[in-house]
C-alpha cells in the first residue's frame with residue numbers, strides 16, 4: 640500500500656501509519672525528512688453522504704489557531720492541497736504519544752492506586768477546557784469570547800509522555816471538530832449542535848440547549864469514568880430523568896470532598912453545577928493550580 644505525502648508550505652510530511660478513521664475524516668501519523676525523531680498527526684476530512692467536509696475542516700483549524708495552551712492539542716500548521724483530485728484541508732498537529740484517555744481508563748480506570756494520577760490528569764483537562772472557555776486570541780491579536788468544546792469525552796483527550804525518566808502523563812484536550820464559538824457572557828446558551836450522547840447533560844437532550852455548563856457536565860462524567868471505570872448512565876432516558884442516579888456509587892476510597900466535587904459537576908440540574916471554570920469562587924473551593932491545589936489534593940488523598 641502506498642504511503643501518503645502531504646505538501647505543506649514549509650515542509651513535506653510523510654505518513655508512517657494510519658491512526659484511525661472517525662465520522663469526520665482520517666488521522667495519520669507522519670514524519671518530516673528534516674527531523675525523523677519528531678512525529679505529527681495529520682487530519683484530513685472526507686466526503687460524507689456526498690457532502691464535502693472541507694469547510695468544517697477549515698473551521699476546525701481556525702478554532703485551533705486561537706489557542707496555545709499546554710493542555711490543548713497543538714496546531715502546527717494547516718494548508719490546502721489537492722488530494723485524489725479533491726481540494727482538501729490538511730491539519731497538522733503535534734502528536735501525543737501515549738494514546739487517549741479512553742484507552743487509559745480501560746487499562747487503569749477504577750483503581751485506588753492511580754487516584755493521584757487521575758487527579759493530575761483531570762486537573763490538566765480542566766486547565767485545557769478553561770483555556771477554551773476563556774482565552775481565545777487569534778494570532779492577529781483579535782480576541783473572541785471563548786469556545787464551548789461540546790464533545791468532551793475520554794476519546795478526545797490525548798495523552799503524552801516526554802521521553803525522559805520520571806516524566807508524568809500530560810493530558811491534552813483535542814478534537815475541536817464540533818466546538819462552537821460562544822456569544823459573550825458566562826451564561827450564554829447555544830442551540831442544537833453535535834456531540835456524544837452519553838456525555839450530554841439533560842438540558843442538552845431535552846431542550847437542545849448547551850453552553851459552558853454542558854462542558855462541565857461532561858468533565859464530571861469523565862472524572863466519574865476514571866474513578867469507576869464505568870459510564871454513569873447507559874441510556875438517554877436515564878440522563879433525562881432528573882431522579883435517576885448514576886449506576887455505580889463512587890468507590891469508598893474516593894475522598895468525600897472529591898466525591899462531592901465530581902457529583903456537583905455531574906448535577907442534572909445545571910444550576911447546581913459550578914458557574915464556570917474556574918471562577919474565583921470555585922478556585923477557592925477547588926483551586927486548580929499551584930501549591931494550594933496540591934495541598935488540597937493531598938488532603939483529599941490522605
Ligand SMILES: Nc1ncnc2c1ncn2[C@@H]1O[C@H](COP(=O)(O)OP(=O)(O)O)[C@@H](O)[C@H]1O
Pocket residue numbers: 658659660661662663664665666680682712713732733734735736739794795797813814815816
Ligand atoms: N494530537 C494527537 N495526538 C495523538 N493522536 C491524535 C491526535 N489528534 C488526533 N489523534 C488520533 O486521531 C483520532 C481522530 O482524531 P479526532 O481529532 O478525535 O477527530 P475525529 O474524532 O473527529 O475523527 C483520535 O481519536 C486519536 O486517536
Ligand SMILES: [Mg+2]
Pocket residue numbers: 661794795814
Ligand atoms: Mg474525536
